[in-house]
Amino acid sequence: MMLYVSTRNAEEKVTASQAVLKGLAEHGGLFVPEEIPHLDVSVEKLADMSYQETAYEVMKLFLTDYTEEELKKCIRNAYDEKFDTSEIAPLVKAQGISYLELFHGATIAFKDMALSILPHLLITAARKNHVTNDIVILTATSGDTGKAALAGFAGVEGTKIIVFYPKDGVSPIQQKQMVTQKGDNTFVVGINGNFDQAQTGVKQMFSDQELAKELAAAGYQFSSANSINIGRLVPQIVYYVYAYAKMVKSGEVKNGEKMNVAVPTGNFGNILAAFYAKNMGLPIGKLICASNENKVLYDFFTTGTYDKNREFILTSSPSMDILISSNLERLIYRIAGDSAGKNQELMLSLQEKGEYTITDEMRAQLTDFYGNFASESETAAAIREIYESAGYIIDTHTAVAAAVCRKYQEETGDGTKTIIASTASPYKFTRSVMTAIDEKYDSKSDFELVDELEMLSKVKVPKAIEDIRTAAVLHKTVCEVGEMQHVVKQFLGV
Numbered sequence: 001m002m003l004y005v006s007t008r009n010a011e012e013k014v015t016a017s018q019a020v021l022k023g024l025a026e027h028g029g030l031f032v033p034e035e036i037p038h039l040d041v042s043v044e045k046l047a048d049m050s051y052q053e054t055a056y057e058v059m060k061l062f063l064t065d066y067t068e069e070e071l072k073k074c075i076r077n078a079y080d081e082k083f084d085t086s087e088i089a090p091l092v093k094a095q096g097i098s099y100l101e102l103f104h105g106a107t108i109a110f111k112d113m114a115l116s117i118l119p120h121l122l123i124t125a126a127r128k129n130h131v132t133n134d135i136v137i138l139t140a141t142s143g144d145t146g147k148a149a150l151a152g153f154a155g156v157e158g159t160k161i162i163v164f165y166p167k168d169g170v171s172p173i174q175q176k177q178m179v180t181q182k183g184d185n186t187f188v189v190g191i192n193g194n195f196d197q198a199q200t201g202v203k204q205m206f207s208d209q210e211l212a213k214e215l216a217a218a219g220y221q222f223s224s225a226n227s228i229n230i231g232r233l234v235p236q237i238v239y240y241v242y243a244y245a246k247m248v249k250s251g252e253v254k255n256g257e258k259m260n261v262a263v264p265t266g267n268f269g270n271i272l273a274a275f276y277a278k279n280m281g282l283p284i285g286k287l288i289c290a291s292n293e294n295k296v297l298y299d300f301f302t303t304g305t306y307d308k309n310r311e312f313i314l315t316s317s318p319s320m321d322i323l324i325s326s327n328l329e330r331l332i333y334r335i336a337g338d339s340a341g342k343n344q345e346l347m348l349s350l351q352e353k354g355e356y357t358i359t360d361e362m363r364a365q366l367t368d369f370y371g372n373f374a375s376e377s378e379t380a381a382a383i384r385e386i387y388e389s390a391g392y393i394i395d396t397h398t399a400v401a402a403a404v405c406r407k408y409q410e411e412t413g414d415g416t417k418t419i420i421a422s423t424a425s426p427y428k429f430t431r432s433v434m435t436a437i438d439e440k441y442d443s444k445s446d447f448e449l450v451d452e453l454e455m456l457s458k459v460k461v462p463k464a465i466e467d468i469r470t471a472a473v474l475h476k477t478v479c480e481v482g483e484m485q486h487v488v489k490q491f492l493g494v
């Protein structure tokens with residue numbers, strides 16, 4: 001059986017379902033698999049599999065205490081008609097690059113790939129572990145996680161979900177999507193602060209033992225839907241395996257030939273999933289880590305120092321406006337030789353000084369990665385240029401990756417076939433996308449822009465956007481960073 005160990009305490013080991021249930025390990029650690037399993041099915045076989053079948057082949061290797069029946073049921077319930085294409089994650093080629101479109105789920109961002117299955121994994125885990133408390137999902141969001149988690153958990157019996165978002169740090173459409181969420185078990189709160197403050201506040205509540213006791217007395221326990229939950233990480237590995245198999249099937253790459261992957265990165269979850277896929281034996285070459293102007297990761301890859309002490313910049317790719325990339329800890333743990341002690345030391349330094357520096361020995365293990373960033377104008381130029389030459393419209397996050405990918409190819413001359421993780425529909429960031437194409441669009445209203453985008457892209461307006469045109473605002477709570485815990489207690493009535 002595959003066990004999961006905390007990145008901060010070698011003694012803390014749990015089963016997969018327990019790791020899904022707990023979200024975060026004690027003392028702020030993250031759960032990592034004791035070792036990364038190898039794919040045990042050939043690419044030829046994978047090439048003929050559906051997304052759901054591929055998901056089973058990958059997830060069964062990580063979630064070993066789920067039965068075949070349980071896992072297949074979770075997969076069936078997750079990847080169904082909520083997605084607007086039976087391919088679930090189609091590849092679209094433009095200018096010689098394959099865009100892996102991860103935004104065909106209910107909230108039109110890649111978070112749906114994991115958050116449509118997490119509630120099912122979680123409820124199954126609760127049953128397996130004889131949990132009788134209601135599960136309270138506590139989440140901080142930079143915009144996309146929140147809505148995807150709300151959509152995933154709304155109406156799911158035995159759960160409540162509370163989402164904190166930075167009030168002035170998400171796009172108008174992201175905000176509207178969240179505050180119009182239906183379901184008695186949902187609660188959405190804007191905070192007067194940024195994403196990192198929201199995330200820190202949530203992490204504090206998770207590790208607050210007093211609070212846990214009060215909740216337990218009232219029949220509740222916390223769990224996390226944030227990308228630190230392995231129940232989110234594992235489903236994200238699936239689409240890299242799926243994409244490679246489809247690239248082989250279509251003749252884009254020969255079986256065994258390497259493929260590079262470029263990922264617009266914030267919390268480091270998506271690219272970490274690609275790294276895990278590579279370690280499972282998938283022929284991935286470079287992992288191209290693309291940042292926006294909040295380029296902490298670029299600086300980390302180029303200097304070996306992670307330093308969050310800097311100005312927080314609001315960009316047109318808000319889901320990547322992050323100074324603490326939580327999932328990087330899993331990579332740090334690994335390059336520290338799976339040492340909880342060493343990792344703990346560095347994370348303590350991050351907590352106390354806002355920075356840490358890895359050793360040369362650790363840096364030497366980062367050769368799989370290439371980091372760079374795109375400025376706001378480079379991001380806009382990428383959107384415009386790809387539209388003008390290929391007629392394909394990408395969102396701002398994907399454009400950051402497209403711009404960085406080009407920098408990588410120009411710097412290195414590496415001609416390896418590349419996929420870009422396309423993480424959001426352009427409809428989610430309509431204003432930024434349309435004004436990147438032509439500034440004249442800035443005078444129009446958000447929904448006028450939606451219609452203009454439909455004309456330019458010839459891609460039908462997604463249902464997720466149609467739904468919020470007229471929806472009523474149901475969540476109006478706004479609080480200060482220091483009041484988060486109070487607000488949670490109020491909502492739960494404890």
Ligand SMILES: *Cc1c(COP(=O)(O)O)cnc(C)c1O
Nearest residue numbers: 144266267268269270319423424
């Ligand atoms: C969350 C998100 C990202 C960043 O993904 P991480 O896994 O946090 O690195 C990029 N683009 C979009 C659209 C997102 O929603």
